Amino acid sequence: MNRFTLRSLRTFVTVAECKTIANAAEKLGRSQASVSTTISEFEAQVGLQLFVRKPAKGLALTPSGEIVALEARGLLAHADEFETIAGALGNAVEGELTVGCFTNLAPVVFANIMGSFSARYPHIRIHIEIGDQEEILDGLRSGRIETALTFDLGLSDQFQAVPMATLPAFVVLPQNHALAGRASVRLAELAAEPMILMDLPHTREYFLSLFYALGLEPNIRFRSSSFEAVRTLVGNGLGYSILNLKPALSTTYDGSQIANVKLEDGVRPLKVVLVTLKRIAKRRLTMTFQDFVRGFLVNWSKSQTESESRKIG
Template identity: 40%
Template sequence: MQYTLRQLAYLVAVADHGSVTEAAKALHTSQPGVSSAIAQLEEVFGLQLFMRHHARGVSLTPAGRSFIAAARQLLKQAEELTPQAQEISQSLRGRVTLGCFTTIAPILLPRLLSALRDAYPELEVDLLEGDARQLREALADGRIELALAYDLGLPESLHKLPLSGARPYALVAADHPLAGRGEVSLAELAAEPLVLLDLPHSREYFLSLFRQQRLEPKVGLRTINFELARGLVAAGFGYALLNLRPEVDVAYGGGKLACLDIADEVPRLPIMLAWPQALRLTRKAEAVRELCLQLLGGTADEGRPENLFKVCCASAIRR
């Protein structure tokens, strides 16, 4: 645009006061500044907006009357932006966008969203499920405000709020020879076929657990689907390494499963709530953040009170 809202405000003030001098006094600005604004508007739009009367101020031309009406309307709409912006940034009703890592979503999100609905009934959540790369890209281009994800490939440009952590475990069929053991070493698993959860960054994480022990797993089938990995294990195609554990050790196809602790020293995989450092969170997003911290923060190891993470995934949290 070749004009500003301030110039339009000067224009309306001159029309209301009938004088450049009086308008300048009312606006607490200089008379030449107001005169310059009017002259620029007349030049930009190719209109004569006022007739100048020596020692008697100004009066609107017919074109000026029509233009003033449009200018008043535009200024009114501009004023309405402030309460609208406050509504967007401060209200606890409306929509907030949340991304979630695909394997975390079915286990944690239903109860988290239920708690959010109870706490803020006028708040609606738009969900995006994806792998680490998809969530990272969605945060970068503004499609989501927050992402619930493992700390896998999250860039330094993000705020990362640690919520909890899940120690990896081995999943085998209930009739597998190792099923009754309770725990198993990575060396014992390395000889068995691995059903690899083949998501970006996830596959590198699971393979790194073996390589830290100077082992190379025997990868069999690969899948990007958490439940398909469980189903393949139940059907006898090998074992899988996973982090979060559903409450029922049964695959979709009805096959029974057994979860085994890993005897080796393996690190927890942190679960984070992430958002761009350059983003100022709205009050809605802050409410989601605080509820995530309240419900998902901490683990049994840290002596924290009971929380949603422990309720949903107690078996996946190992001391």
Template identity: 35%
Template sequence: MLSVTLRQLDYLVAVAEHGTVTAAAQALHLSQSTVSTAIADLEHILKISLFVRHPRGLSLTRDGEMVLAEARRLLRDAASLERRAAGLSGELAGELHIGCYSTIAPLLLPAVVTEFMLHYPAVDVNFSEGSQHVLLEQMDQGRSDVAVMYAYRFRNHLTDLGHTATKLTAVPPYVLLHPEHRLAQAESIALRDLAEDPYILFDLEPGGQYFLSVFDAEGVNPDIRFRTPNSELVRCLVARGAGYSLLSQRPKTTVSYEGLPYVTKELSARHEGLDVVAVTPGDRVRSKRVVAFIEMAVGLLRP
């Protein structure tokens, strides 16, 4: 008979997230001794040390990190089981946590989350945003079920990292200019014609490296004036005349947060569209929730 309980795993997750037994106990509305005893019992059952104790709190051991990832998965599966057992048979149910690259999120998540909730009301949908590194780390730790990101070709292929990637769409890079820029009326832009202009680099990992690779492909060395991981700040700076930029995701409007206009132009050189992919761990079978999400995302992102 198994000795590990879901309650112990729940306490483990709380302590790992809050960093101390005291903070975890407060969040769980339990006594400190109750949480401390549960962690000690779990370590005894598993015959490993889950935490390193130090004056400022607790840090997970390497074994603890592995157990934490499994604990999160088990707790999610248990929550899904409870929903199915509550008379939801035949209906898609459980939890779905979506990780999404920050520049893709505003153009995908509002539509897909609301549409998904409408079609599958018994599924508890949640999401987070971040860089590619953060999203992959969350997924590997069991904190998300699927991650939507760009498949940057200069990086290790996602399949080489042990992940499964499904293409949702592809988006080519484009140029952002101030409305009064000398090339604002051109049909398309060659990057060599912008080589002397100040460049605003979108630099959310690994986006900056990707956009610099576009310049490399055209044999141009850009004059980088600003770097920022915020695509909306990029648009604001361009609309203010601080320089030009390259982005991939394209909003429906060409107005900055400040209400100032900018113009967008295609590149005259042909650059292969950057794939937007839905990534799942290669060692896990995709749940029906994840499959349904990917199918819906493909439909919403189809040109």
């Protein structure tokens, strides 16, 4: 039976993150010889080569090392949580949690979530990583991110996705567009017009699929990976777009105005989900965060769906 210590696990993870013995030793406050010996002993204990030594380039994890590093981060997180809970004797929920967030959700709702969550749980420290879908999923796979608020796009069987909210797609039009005052429109009425495509991994495929499912081909004029750039291009009369998120204001960054109009076509909505890796057991902090976000998004998703109907009414 392997009897490695938390100290050896922490040393291994630190070396994996720092990529050199020298940097890891400095971060851990130990000698390079001590760190190197710990890594050699740890590799012997697990019976695997965990690093590839590259002269002048430091260390790189082997495929086995990547898996062990993922599991080690999970064990260390649980150990830290156990220490916190034991020290507090259950009187408070506290500790650290790294949360990922899809880039478009971050300014529209995630900051609001974090403000409310921090007020409710002041002893939980959240580390935030913002990125597109590929960056978020890579962070989850590596163990760098423990859970992430994102959309149900590109998720494989290795992930567990807990639904938080459902957001229908809608059309974004310049305020003076002929269809801007309508209660709803069909994609067929817009397909020939210039389109500004939200161009992020998995996101672009979702928006294009809405057209393809109806046998339509969009006339793409501009592409942008920036949510607000898409809205501003629309506001300046350069085309229309399709989105699933509605900021509180219909004014863009440069002061131009847009209108959000419902789609009639019954196209597939996006689900906002909280994602974790299936193989990693959820900590108490993760479950606390998940329950809070679900409750928060119940009312928020209703406001997203109802905002345009209130404006039209």
